[in-house]
Structure formats: C-alpha cells, structure tokens
Amino acid sequence: MPAAQPPASLPEGVPAWLGPEPQIGYEQVVASYDTEVLVVGSGSAGWPAFAAALENGAKAILAERLNTLSSPKGDIASIGSRKQLESIQNDPSLAIDKHEVIKDIVRYSANDIDSRLWYIWADESAETLDWYTDLLEANDYTMWHEAGVGNANGGNRDKAYATGHSPAANSQNTPSTAEVLKTHTENLGGQILLETTLEKLVKNENGRVTGAICTNADGDYILINASKGVIIATGGYSGNTEMLRERQPLSLKLASRQGSADNGSGIKAALWAGAHMQETALSMFFNRTAILPTEVSGHETQGQNFWFGEQPFLKVNLRGERFTNESGLYEYMTHTVQYQPDYTYCDIWDSTFVEDCQRFEMVGCCRLFPFPNGAPSNWTMERAIEKNEELIEKGYIQVADTLEELAQKLNIPVETFVKTVERYNELEAKGHDDDFGKVAYRLSRLDTPPYYGVRASAWHLCTLDGVLINTDMQAIDQHMEPVPGLYVCGDASGGTFAHVYPNLCTGLACGRSMTFGRRAGRIAAASEAVAITPVEIGGPEASRKNQTAAGDGNGTYSATATGMGELTVTITFADGAVTDVAIDASHETAGDGYGQAAAPKLAEAIKAANSPVVDAVAGASITSAAVTKAAKDCFAQAGVAFTE
Numbered sequence: 001m002p003a004a005q006p007p008a009s010l011p012e013g014v015p016a017w018l019g020p021e022p023q024i025g026y027e028q029v030v031a032s033y034d035t036e037v038l039v040v041g042s043g044s045a046g047w048p049a050f051a052a053a054l055e056n057g058a059k060a061i062l063a064e065r066l067n068t069l070s071s072p073k074g075d076i077a078s079i080g081s082r083k084q085l086e087s088i089q090n091d092p093s094l095a096i097d098k099h100e101v102i103k104d105i106v107r108y109s110a111n112d113i114d115s116r117l118w119y120i121w122a123d124e125s126a127e128t129l130d131w132y133t134d135l136l137e138a139n140d141y142t143m144w145h146e147a148g149v150g151n152a153n154g155g156n157r158d159k160a161y162a163t164g165h166s167p168a169a170n171s172q173n174t175p176s177t178a179e180v181l182k183t184h185t186e187n188l189g190g191q192i193l194l195e196t197t198l199e200k201l202v203k204n205e206n207g208r209v210t211g212a213i214c215t216n217a218d219g220d221y222i223l224i225n226a227s228k229g230v231i232i233a234t235g236g237y238s239g240n241t242e243m244l245r246e247r248q249p250l251s252l253k254l255a256s257r258q259g260s261a262d263n264g265s266g267i268k269a270a271l272w273a274g275a276h277m278q279e280t281a282l283s284m285f286f287n288r289t290a291i292l293p294t295e296v297s298g299h300e301t302q303g304q305n306f307w308f309g310e311q312p313f314l315k316v317n318l319r320g321e322r323f324t325n326e327s328g329l330y331e332y333m334t335h336t337v338q339y340q341p342d343y344t345y346c347d348i349w350d351s352t353f354v355e356d357c358q359r360f361e362m363v364g365c366c367r368l369f370p371f372p373n374g375a376p377s378n379w380t381m382e383r384a385i386e387k388n389e390e391l392i393e394k395g396y397i398q399v400a401d402t403l404e405e406l407a408q409k410l411n412i413p414v415e416t417f418v419k420t421v422e423r424y425n426e427l428e429a430k431g432h433d434d435d436f437g438k439v440a441y442r443l444s445r446l447d448t449p450p451y452y453g454v455r456a457s458a459w460h461l462c463t464l465d466g467v468l469i470n471t472d473m474q475a476i477d478q479h480m481e482p483v484p485g486l487y488v489c490g491d492a493s494g495g496t497f498a499h500v501y502p503n504l505c506t507g508l509a510c511g512r513s514m515t516f517g518r519r520a521g522r523i524a525a526a527s528e529a530v531a532i533t534p535v536e537i538g539g540p541e542a543s544r545k546n547q548t549a550a551g552d553g554n555g556t557y558s559a560t561a562t563g564m565g566e567l568t569v570t571i572t573f574a575d576g577a578v579t580d581v582a583i584d585a586s587h588e589t590a591g592d593g594y595g596q597a598a599a600p601k602l603a604e605a606i607k608a609a610n611s612p613v614v615d616a617v618a619g620a621s622i623t624s625a626a627v628t629k630a631a632k633d634c635f636a637q638a639g640v641a642f643t644e
C-alpha cells in the first residue's frame with residue numbers, strides 16, 4: 001500500500017501522519033477542570049508519575065482514553081533493589097556494575113542515544129522498585145527478583161544481567177496491580193477520568209504548557225488546566241498503521257501480531273506543542289508469532305501467540321536453509337529475516353524438547369522453568385505445551401513422523417531441509433557450531449520423532465522512538481531546549497533506545513518507564529505553579545448533542561470517535577430503521593482481526609440489530625468501542641431510541 005499523501009493544506013514539512021494541530025475554540029468546551037499536574041495515560045509510566053505527583057503534595061488528575069485502567073508491565077528492570085541485593089548475597093555472581101550495563105546498552109544502540117538518561121535509571125530504579133514492591137506486597141502480592149543469567153560459563157555471545165523483577169498475585173482474590181494503584185492514588189486525593197482522549201495541549205502567552213483539551217465519554221470537549229505541568233505517558237504508536245508506514249515501514253513487513261494498541265496521540269500532541277521527535281525509528285519485537293504454513297509474514301497476516309518460539313531451536317528459511325545463530329536477543333531473529341524470502345522462517349524441534357529447553361537455560365521472559373532462587377517464570381513449560389497443542393489443532397504447528405513429511409507440511413523444499421537437519425545434527429555431535437558459532441549447550445539434535453515445525457513471524461510489541469527529553473523528563477524542542485510545562489515518559493519518550501532492544505537486561509523498557517514516570521511526577525510536583533488565565537467556555541450548551549436537533553427517524557447522519565485513530569460512522573435511517581451503515585476505519589490497524597477488518601463486521605451487526613450496541617469484534621476491542629460510541633451519536637441525531 002503506498003504511503004499516505006499529505007493534503008495540500010498541510011504546512012511544509014509536516015508529515016501526513018501528524019497533520020495540523022486541531023483548531024478547537026474554548027466556546028466548544030463543555031466543562032473545565034483545575035489541577036496542578038495532569039498525567040495523560042495510565043500503564044507503566046503513567047501510574048508512577050501520577051502517584052509521585054500526589055505523594056509529593058501536588059493536586060493531580062489522571063486522564064485515560066480507554067474505559068479501563070492499564071496495569072504496569074510485569075517485568076521491571078532495576079539495579080540495587082532490596083530484592084536484588086538479597087539475591088546477590090546468596091549468589092555474588094549476580095552482582096551488577098551499572099557502568100558495565102550502561103556500556104552494553106550504549107553498544108547495542110551504536111551510541112545513538114542519550115546515555116545520561118540511563119544513569120538516571122541506574123541511580124533511581126531501586127527506589128522505584130522498592131516503592132512498588134512495598135505497595136504491592138501490602139496488597140497480597142509477592143515481588144520476585146528473577147535471579148538468573150543463564151549458563152555464565154557456556155561461552156554465550158551476549159551477556160545477560162539479572163535486572164528483572166516480576167510481581168505475582170498470592171491468590172485469585174488479589175486485586176489487579178491497576179486496582180492497587182487506583183486505590184492508592186485515590187486515597188491521596190487523585191482524580192481519574194476514564195474515556196478521556198487527549199486532543200491537544202494548551203499553552204499560555206509565554207509558551208508554557210498549562211493544560212490540555214480532551215474529549216470525554218460523550219464526545220464533548222473538556223479543558224483540563226494544569227498549573228504545574230502536563231505529563232505525557234500515552235505510549236508509542238504501534239497501533240497507528242499510517243504512522244508506522246511513514247516512519248518504519250519495515251515493521252509492517254516483519255510482524256504478524258500486534259501488542260500495544262497505542263496510537264501516537266500523545267506524541268502528536270507534544271509535537272504540535274513544539275517538541276522534537278527521535279530521528280531514529282525503532283520498535284520492540286518478540287520472535288513469538290506462529291502463522292499458517294500457507295502464509296508469510298506481514299501486518300495483513302493474523303498470527304497467533306507462540307511463546308515457545310523464543311527457544312533457540314533450529315530455524316530455517318522458506319528454502320529450507322539455516323541462516324543464523326539462533327541464540328541471542330529475541331530481536332536478532334526478527335531483524336535478520338528481512339534478508340530471507342518473505343520475511344518468514346520456520347522453527348524446528350523434536351520430541352526431546354523438554355530436556356532441550358532445560359539445557360538451554362533461558363533468562364528473563366524467555367524462561368520456561370523457575371529461576372534458581374525459586375522465582376516463577378513468566379510461562380511454565382506446562383503452559384507452553386498446552387498452547388502448542390492448541391496451535392497444532394488450529395493448523396499452525398505441524399507434526400510429522402519424518403523430516404520429509406514435516407518439510408512437505410511446512411511447504412518448504414524437502415531435500416534442502418533434510419540436508420540442513422543432517423548438517424545441524426553433525427554440528428551437535430561435534431559439540432561445535434562451525435557454521436554460525438552458536439554456543440554448544442544450545443545446539444539440539446533432531447532425531448527423535450515426532451518432529452515439530454511452524455512458520456514463524458514477529459510480534460510487534462511497541463515502538464520506542466518518541467519525543468526527546470532531557471534529564472528532568474521535560475520534552476525538548478529541535479534546539480534541545482525544554483518545552484516549559486511539558487514532561488514525557490514511557491514509550492512516548494525517545495532517546496533511550498536505538499536499532500535494537502537489549503532484552504538480555506530483563507525488563508529494561510518497563511523499568512525505564514516506571515523510573516522516569518516517577519521522576520517526572522516528582523519534578524512536576526516540585527515545580528512552580530503558574531497562574532491560569534481564565535477563559536470563557538461554552539458550557540453545557542456546547543455539547544455536541546445539544547448542537548444537533550434530533551431527527552424524525554429518517555435521513556443520513558455521521559459521527560466521529562477515536563479508536564486507534566479517528567474513525568467515522570455514517571448511518572442511514574428510514575422510519576426509524578437502519579438501512580445502511582458505512583464505517584471509515586482507514587486510520588485503524590490493518591490486518592485480519594484488527595480494526596480495519598472489524599469495521600464491516602460491526603457495520604453489518606449494527607444494521608442487523610437496528611442498534612448501536614453490538615458485541616465487540618475479537619482482537620479489535622478499541623475500534624469496536626469507538627464504533628459503538630459514534631453509532632450512538634448517529635442514533636441520537638436521528639432521534640431513534642435504542643436500549644443500552
């Protein structure tokens with residue numbers, strides 16, 4: 001699909017995905033809120049920012065565009081936490097030198113980052129992790145330090161660091177981490193606004209950000225004044241196909257499964273306010289997506305979760321050839337397949353896989369067995385086997401009694417594949433990988449049927465190239481000067497990663513997000529408040545519902561809502577009955593099971609039910625909610641009643 005062309009009205013140099021800043025007059029605003037710190041977005045960065053602002057005495061509001069609150073991610077990197085120090089006492093080999101870690105991070109990024117930011121993480125992450133540990137363990141959780149770095153004596157190419165921490169609920173009745181944080185922040189006087197979507201930031205006459213204009217659950221504009229500043233924690237843009245297509249089109253070719261639904265709204269608002277974005281585009285990928293043996297990689301292919309795919313078994317391209325060292329960062333595999341046919345490869349293993357995986361001694365979220373200190377792995381081997389059985393039943397993983405049969409089922413050349421396996425077995429017997437240098441203990445002989453194979457692709461987790469920030473978490477402009485009153489953290493911020501995500505430092509992205517969010521909240525709370533210039537808003541009469549007289553059940557009506565991007569629903573009525581529904585979802589995520597594919601299904605459902613309230617399409621819950629919201633507006637305009 002060709003890149004979107006910017007409309008003629010766009011200012012020179014403004015990309016189509018960014019577009020002009022929305023022009024919203026105060027007379028269009030129905031209500032206003034006054035606070036000191038506004039945090040936009042919950043999740044790994046937003047919650048620590050919101051809590052820190054409140055804990056440091058500021059009045060704060062958290063605005064979340066979804067109708068539910070997001071929890072921080074489970075793996076959190078820290079240096080010097082209490083839990084980590086306890087592990088080091090028992091095993092001194094787990095000790096971490098912050099300079100060594102940061103030199104590795106810098107090396108992975110080719111120095112294309114601001115390394116000062118990583119020293120902040122190294123120095124402040126322990127306080128953040130200990131704060132979070134105390135909060136969760138007071139609410140029926142155990143915080144585990146993942147005390148393992150694999151086989152340190154095995155000659156691994158890439159060094160691992162035991163930075164990861166993961167919370168585990170102690171019972172089925174344990175509240176979610178989002179619920180724990182919600183209770184904590186509301187007890188401190190924080191206010192949370194759900195279904196509140198950032199439209200643009202507000203600046204005073206001196207150029208300082210003093211708040212934001214958002215839309216609420218009814219689609220009306222609201223103004224949130226923030227006298228000490230706004231913290232953007234809205235995530236990246238992996239859910240914005242248009243933005244991906246312009247900034248990093250390769251990611252759309254490599255991945256067949258999407259993780260984050262972030263649509264880039266916070267990044268765009270910051271850029272309109274004068275911030276500057278990281279020049280080097282970057283995404284984080286997992287090599288853990290299964291696709292059918294008739295499919296190839298790409299965002300138009302709907303893949304399935306294949307957590308087992310991280311194990312360093314033999315991997316071949318669609319010509320049946322081995323092409324890389326399978327042991328390394330999980331992104332290494334997804335990057336190197338751009339040099340293979342159709343960006344696609346196959347994972348191959350046999351019936352001895354349990355013993356193989358134990359010997360592989362993976363680390364971080366790749367591990368399928370408990371860590372040496374008893375910390376549970378993210379996935380157990382039992383869970384992985386159960387999921388693999390599901391993938392076999394669905395036709396993704398292929399099972400065969402011979403290598404020839406397996407190649408046929410995977411639609412790859414039989415003779416070449418068999419020779420590749422024979423060569424791999426020779427290397428395993430020799431105990432040395434002469435071809436690609438994979439460490440010997442991660443070689444695995446393939447000679448015990450049944451044999452297993454699956455076509456594999458990447459899982460696009462999130463983008464990591466956001467708005468550039470300084471060490472005070474302030475957004476900076478193209479001259480590297482701060483944008484006053486504007487802070488950015490989490491995946492909406494940039495300057496910390498480039499070229500590849502160094503996943504052998506477990507939980508690094510989440511640890512950075514939580515640490516920087518906490519720092520942003522603390523600094524914003526301590527900043528000097530500015531006087532907010534009073535403005536006259538439209539008030540309740542500015543409501544979009546009040547601006548449109550209800551019809552007589554006939555005619556065509558349109559309404560917009562924000563899903564992954566902005567979408568438009570148009571409904572035609574005749575005597576109170578829906579006769580046609582059209583949904584423009586061109587800014588939603590493409591691919592089977594995602595927003596663009598869900599739109600016609602939702603249109604058909606609305607027409608069949610004669611109601612805007614229909615079931616969400618699996619895999620497209622955000623798009624479905626936006627369609628329902630816009631459809632309700634159309635029914636209201638038409639004067640047609642419906643049941644919630």
